[in-house]
Amino acid sequence: MLKQHLQFKLSQKLSPQQIQLMKLIQLPTQAFEQRLKQELEENPALETGKEESDTYEDEFEDQYDGDDDNDSINTDDINIDDYLSDDEVPDYRTRANNYSTDDEEKTVPYAAGISFNQYLINQLNTFYLNDKEWAIAEFLVGSVDESGYMRRPIADIMDDLAFTQNVYVEQDTIEKVLKIVQDMDPPGVAARSLEECLLIQLRRKDPTPAVELAIRILEKSFDHFTKKHYNKLLQKHNITEEQLKESISEIEKLNPKPGGSYAGGNKIIEHIVPDFSIRIVEGELELSLNSRNAPELHVSREYNNMLAGYKSSKERSKSQKDAVLFIKQKLDSAKWFIDAIRQRQQTLYITMNAIMVYQKEYFLTGDERNLRPMILKDIADAINMDVSTVSRVANSKYVDTPYGTKLIKEYFSESMKNEQGEDVSTKEIKKILETVIGEETKRKPLTDDKLAAILKDKGYPIARRTVAKYREQLGIPVARLRKEI
Template sequence: MLKQHLQFKLSQKLSPQQIQLMKLIQLPTQAFEQRLKQELEENPALEGGKEESDSIDDEFDEIYDEDTEAGSEEINTEDINIDDYLSDDEIPDYRTKANNYSTDDEEKNVPYAAGISFNQYLLNQLNTAYLSDDEWAIAEFLVGSVDESGYIRRPLSDILDDLAFTQNIYTDEQTIQKVLKIVQSLDPPGVASRSLEECLIIQLKQKELTPGVELATTILEKSFEQFTKKHYKKLIQKYGITEDELKGAISEIERLNPKPGGSYSGNNRMVEHVVPDFSIRIVDGELELTLNGRNAPELHVSREYSNMLKGYKDAKDKSKSQKDTVQFIKQKLDAAKWFIDAIRQRQQTLYITMNAIMHYQEEYFMTGDERNLRPMILKDIADEIHMDVSTVSRVANSKYVDTPYGTKLIKEYFSESMKNEQGEDVSTKEIKKILETVIQKEEKKKPLTDDKLAAILKEKGYPIARRTVAKYREQLNIPVARLRKQI
């Protein structure tokens, strides 16, 4: 049975300007400049630089109001397609996205640099080797199997099968092993190794033979597991060597490159440049915050387009085509004014948010000591500036600040809190810094275990569990005590 009934529903919708503002806020300086350039190219009613007269906006409002009152075709703002203002495509972005993409995902244009790839670099070296047709095909296949780190992480039996099925080359493992030795002689040393052990041994064998190199090679070939576990006493007893001789061998091994592929410096590598969005300086004992000038461009509405509107207003006979034209002009002028206003709000939001963070962490910015970082979460700043947490997140996740102590990502200043023995809230960053300092000062012959580190932190007034110490140690990329041992 069908029934009709009325239902009142209160919903909140974002205006086109709010959508623009959210998208602009999350852009760092370089991306913002690209977005600004795109808007200037797409909207002829928007111009850069300083306008001679500031009365242009008033003139536009006057023309717009009078024309509407005169009974011309009125633009209903509810009929305006928001995507015309936010996208360069007539089809909204959400119509072309699959369900497995987040609504926060943005289209990213990835630039490509021309240059020689690592694999091509290896192939070019093979041109000087004397190889039969089949050996060349095998060598080319092996080079294609080398990963970014410079390793071949596949068994020779698998490579043998692939050569037969994909390259129609029937050979045996001995032939592949022979060609592999040729590939492993290429630059950089250690390339095409199948394990870390093999990689290091290949590099040692290409060095000048000295007692230290000879001993290091023997240790890696016969006692690799004992070496990785740092059982130094067993190595000294096994090879009848002194502690100094073992130190010399270890020194030779430490000079080797465990990732030979990482040493290739072809001209196809991209260099990322960080442009700080803010700058903090200490002037006369006070913190001074400035916003990068590239975030505050001078924009104005095109006078030429406003004059076109004025000409339409003064015209006595207004045809249908003229009305269509003026409707287009109004839309572009609206978009230009909205974009200018969104940029002004972006500047204000960025400055207010960073200013609140700066004063919240004033003690840190005055000293540069990470132990002075206060516990701070997004909600703390959001409550202080009376904005939403998502707005603070957009500022913190993608912006950098230039300080007297280096350029850092803003989100690095946010951390959770823990209670010390006095019941005070302290930042987890403070505890990590103290943990790092304790480990740096430990006796390297007898590194401190996680249990001992937890006991030391408790003595310093930070009662945390051993598993928490282990978690912080891993976050600091510090290995366990056994792997920190030195002789």
Template structure:
């Protein structure tokens, strides 16, 4: 097969490393952005914070020592490196002209976390209060280790029996495991070690002081759990021959129980994640004022030591190989530092411009806090407004929060689809969901509204939507069906 050569012209777009770096920075929320800055400061010695460094001669000494490795008489052509690009004619560096309005108290300090007791260890410590032989203690310890974060043991007794034999070399019977499991059920918090919700509620009720309401609640959970979960109250009234008042009191006792006992353990080892708003919107004299979180605008500059090294290289007459290698390394690090600083500035501008456009688009909502004032808004609306790509707007809205007078909100919650009402106006689906939520809150809980009736009410209010659409919105709002909303 003969080889052939030919020319082919084609158009292609490729992102530069700087553009890729900018896109990655834009999509980071504040806390992740701070971690990225710390990583860059550690990896690039030419990048420095706004604080002065005390050891100014550190890099000069290293520079001079490295020059002895090569022959000083050997000269190398360095015309391809423009040293002036990395030196400033101004004696006062740029970062000196920037104001720092933050006090020492505003500096972020690392918060140490106390080494608390884990939930599993908390349960193991309680086993020491029971009289158990060696085999029973090993079984109990294994059962405690099988408890998940919610406080349940979601495994079959037969599976636990096999695991005890293969992993712990403990050969026992299912009856013995059931016996030890009753001991685990006596641990705190009440309900821990249950295998299902029915057993969890039953354990908690049996630990309470016996009153007529509690005893009736125990009978309901133990003997009619299926009817209770499906809210077949009429069947419960007939089954136990009780009045509606007695049933209501028993249900109130059940509603006070904790369906996830493991969640009530307040161990010190739990790390609480705090949401750090990337923006803040305030109402000043009837107008909206947008500010960017100051932690998104760090004070970074190119290291003074590296600039001095470049000056020393330019001033030297004979340039050795070691100096050439050093200046190439410095050039690489200075370029990376300048690109990173420029990317941060572009990130700040992109975040502010995008959020400003969102704020103006949803101005009525931010002034009133009424979700019914939210306009239909998609990513393309904002992208067209600020002349940027849809992907850029998506990166800004992703995982970022804004502090408003009505609470901290996720930015992407302001985006919603639109539909046309009976007057031909486009309204946000968020507005319809809010009205649907209000209608369900005001309904008669003894006779909750079905999806068909909800669709009729919304149609009367000017929102002609189908029953299946009502069901979809209701599920998105985590609202159960009418039968499960029924109260006695």
């Protein structure tokens, strides 16, 4: 038996325009410029640059139902006058309060170079190799990763040579050619492990007593060395602390990632472009938005002339009506994009200004201990915006301050209470923890329990596990691995 009934359901959906605006807000400066370039290429009704004195565009407000399908639009219902105006100063000119026409667009030249892989292949020309050895060596070079290591087992390489290169060889032959590849620069390249990488580099050094002892330690006591069991090393090798210290000094000079030392790589260096700038002017903070976020946009004059021609024509053919529908679509898109750029600028500026005011003491002094506990909701409530909007601004934008260029999200932190019951930033605690560890005696580093006790004495009662978490976030190893002789 079939039944019919009504069900009311309230749902909230974002419009495509709102989604696009959120995406624009999330973009950092360089990505925003690419998005702007794409929009200019795709929409001929949108133009950039200064407009001539005779202008025509009016408000951003929609004068039409933008969701109508083009095929169903009656061109007689389109009010052409809504798109034509004699305003001398259009409202859509998108300029930030700090924009200056004198700002120079500076480009960073990139030096041409060859890839790390090609750098290694070029070195093969300095060795005498027959055809089969050359094929093996080239394959081995191709298997070296960015760090300069050979991560794949010889057995797998032997199989791949047979299946992909039609080269059938024994493992001994591959290892023989691998030794040749390992003689290339940078020292330690094509090593199969950290131990082998360090040994290759040591064997290229002058055979001083310290170097020879370092080689013995790595060959026979690598595990003790990595775990810093210095007493066991002293006993096993029957050496003095001074001798051990000299050999460890030799090892510490080596490069554990030889591929990283190659400066001619083909990776494009990412240059950070700050989205905001904070300056201290006569004791007060001054915030400005990067002028590259404030392009001058306007609707194409040619499209205005097309509409004017359509309005004045007495006979309107089907092709003319189709052209007007196309023009309307492009004008709608251009006007929305211009308005979205303006909203993006306002959102960025308002959000960063709220952060600057909230962290005023820090920005005036540069002392991280003055960073107030701050979460996304604090800023969202201050500017009456959604937390997700603040998150989009904070996660991808940089600010240039007198103390360096930093990612905005680094200024956000949870709070903890000190012994006086005051809220303090976890960043402040991390800074103090880092200072305490930096001043410890390296012969006897402080354990997490002792660090927790010291922080408690300083007025920050936190648990040992919390100390361990903060220490790991700072990239500081456990006490045993910080030990020095």
